[in-house]
Structure formats: structure tokens, C-alpha cells
Amino acid sequence: MGKFDSKVVIVTGSSSGIGEATAIAFAKEGANVTVTGRNAERLAGVAEKCRKAGAKVLEIVCELTKFESLELVINKTVEAFGALDILVNNAGSGIMGPVEKMELNEYEELMQLDVRAPIFLCKYALPHLRKTKGCIVNVSSSFSTRAYPGMVVYCLTKAAMDHFTRGLASECVADGIRVNTINPGMVVTRFMDPLLSEQDISNFRKDFSATKQPLGAVPKEEIASGILYLCGATSATGTSLVVDGGLGIE
Template sequence: MGRFRNKVVIVTGASSGIGEATALDFAKQGARLCVCGRNKERLIDAAKKCREAGAEVHEFIGDLAEFDNLELLINETVAKYGDIDVLINNAGVGDFKPIDQMEVDAYDKMFMANVRAPVFLSKYALPHLKKSKGCIVNVSSCSSLMASPHSVAYSMTKAALDHFTRGFSSECSAFGVRVNSVNPAVVATRFAAQLGIPEEQLQQVYEALKKAQPLGLLTSEQVSEAILYLCSSEMTTGITLPIDAGLIHSRKV
């Protein structure tokens, strides 16, 4: 019934977008899921889709910028299933302002959600991943690989996550645990809408980005394909895999 039959998979940020698509793909491959998100209604809807695909699903509703939720998420998963095979660190937040307009609270929240949460979820999951010879995939961004105005602080969080991927992979290889990242370009998800950008302006942004990404805007399903590939590739660890739709090497100087 699939490569991940009976594997225990945690997916954070699973209530929409990349996280929801990834959870559903694992469900179709026979995994047992713990899905995590902040929005109860959307998370329940995502879990329902996974159950309809045949998966056993546990829902964890909570904000991973709140430190106490990190160990709790791991403990609840182990209490439910007894093990962990895969951790997908997908949840994140963004605040796209130039540095001279950046507020400290928004800056701190980005680092708590985008860096601290993946680091400590990985720490708390590691004893279980050692037993299962499991893996971690961090969802980073192409923004970590280039400099752009209005996204300096966000890009810093993703650059930090990339370095964590490389460094932690070197610590985990001896245990048979693999750690990788996917670095997507712009994906058509609710992430941008959550930033409070008006719909008309958002569509203008998307049109401009389509020109910057010659292969077009990514879908969540296309990013999920890469995540499942990294979970399947038994000799791949420590890489940051750009899924850039041509963005990086098509930029005009």
C-alpha cells in the first residue's frame, strides 16, 4: 500500500498549502500521521482528507512559536503511535518589511517559528528517529539562497534553517538518521494571503513572480513530491534542494 506503509510521520503546518499536500501524499502511501496546525477548522478538514485516503491521523492544534508545544507535539505522537519515522518541519511565518520598518516582535516570532521550532522538534524527535533510522525534512526557501529587499529578516531565518540542516545532518549520520531541506521558490498557497496583502495587490505580485519564475508558480503538490523523494532517498543527507522553477539562474542582473 505504499512506500511509507505504517510509518509514523509528523507534518507541521499541515492545515493548508505545502503541509496539507504533504500530509495527503503520505496518507496515500500508507503512513500513520500526526498533523499539526494553528487553525482548528482547517486542520480538521485536512485530517479528514487524509483519513479518506486511508490514513490513521492524530491532530495537534497549537502554535509552534510557543515553546511548550514543541516537546508536547513529540510526546503526543509517541503516546499515540509508539514511534516516529519522519519529521517534516514545514510550519513557518513571514513578515516582509525592510529592516528600517521591522518590529522586534515580528522579528522574534519569525525566528521562534522558523528556526527555534524546527531545531527543538528535531532535538525531541531524535531519540525516536535513532530507533527507527528515520529522517527529517525541513521546508526552507529559495530566499535563503539570494538577497532581496523587503525579505532580509525572513531570508535570514531560512538561511539559518539551511545551516541547521547541514550541521545537524553531520551529527545524525552516525545514527542512520538523515536530515535534508527543500527550498521552494514562490508557491501559490495561503501563506501570502495570511500576510494581509489585499487580493488585487496579491494577484499583481503573483503576475510579477510568474515572470521571475520561467517555469511558473509552484504548486504545493510539486513541493510535496520533492519532500517525499528526500524521505525515500536512503543515501541522501545534508542537502538543501532548490525547487526554484528557474528563479535562481534566470535572475536579471
């Protein structure tokens, strides 16, 4: 038997990276999983891996910057599985470059995906989580407490997510719903593809790890393990679990 046998879990942004690793980890622990993403082919591949681990899986191809998708993800999950126990808000994007060169459409898309989407997914999930005494994990970043040139607005969105998580935890504690964040350091995944070239990613990984993150890039599987830990830690709410490869000791 797995630690999350028959629990119903939503993992957004689960077609690759941290979301993929998290969905598979829950599947291996007996959960029923909803996976979401924009790329149908990659999402189907992740769903198949979850099924091979023994899970029942619901695939939802959607764009979470479209407001109507948010309630749809929650409703379809409850329709398919009859309940909701865990929401993992993992989907996100970033902007690389100075504020002076940022365009309005880039800013709006970032805020819609990194801030608006998790907030309203939580809103629509709460009535169902209240019934199951469930929990929420918001995937933030260790950059939430730091300001890096060229990543200012991304850092802002993650600071907002940390503060939102603490506030929501205080609102939900009486209902038995726990809300936490996990704050990864640099994890090299498809997340960086739209931001940097392949060579830039290689250089960024090497240089950043050497100068800022002494233990190197964090494996996505370790972040997934941290998420599962928070979902099973019945005394943790309103907290941030930092897994940053030593970034915080500089």
C-alpha cells in the same frame, strides 16, 4: 501497498498549503500522520482527507511559537503511534517590508516559528528517530541563498535553516538519521495571506513569475512530491533539493 506503509510522520503547519499537500501525499502512501496547525477547522478538514486516503491521523491544534508545544507534538505522536519515523518541519511565517519598519514582536515571532521551532522539534524527535533510523525534512526556501528587498529577515531565517540542516546531518549520520531541506521557489498559498492583500498577491504572483521565476508559481503538490522523495532517498543527507520554477537560472 504504499511506499511509507505504517511509517509515522509528523507534518507541522499542515492545515493548508505545502503542509496539507504533504500530509495527504504521505497518507496516500500508507503512512500514519500527525497534522498540526493553529486553525482547528481547517486542520480537521485536512485530517479527514488523510483518513479518506486510509491513514490513521492525529490532530494537534497548537501554536509552535509557544515553546511548550514543541515537545508536546513529539510526545503525543509517540504516545498515539508508538514510534516516529519522519519529521517534516513545514510551519513557517514571513515578514514583508523594509528592516527599518520592522517591529521587535514581528522579528521575535518570525524567529520563534521559522528557526527555534524546527530546531527544538528536531531535538525532541532525535531519540525516537534514532530507534527507527528515521529522517527529517526541513522546508526552507530558494530565498535562502538570495537577498530580496523587503524580505531580508525571512531570507535570513531560511539561510539559517539550510546551515542548521547540514550541521545536524553531520551530527546524525552515525545514527543512521538523514536530515535534508527542500527549497521551494514561490508557492502561492495561505502563507501569504497575512503579508499581502488579495490583489497584491495576484500582482506579486504575476510580476514575480514573469520577471524572476520563468516557469511560474510552483504547485504545492510538487513540493510534497519532493519531500516524499527525500524521505525515500536513503543516500541523501545534508542536501538541499531546489524546486524553484527556474528562479535559480536568472
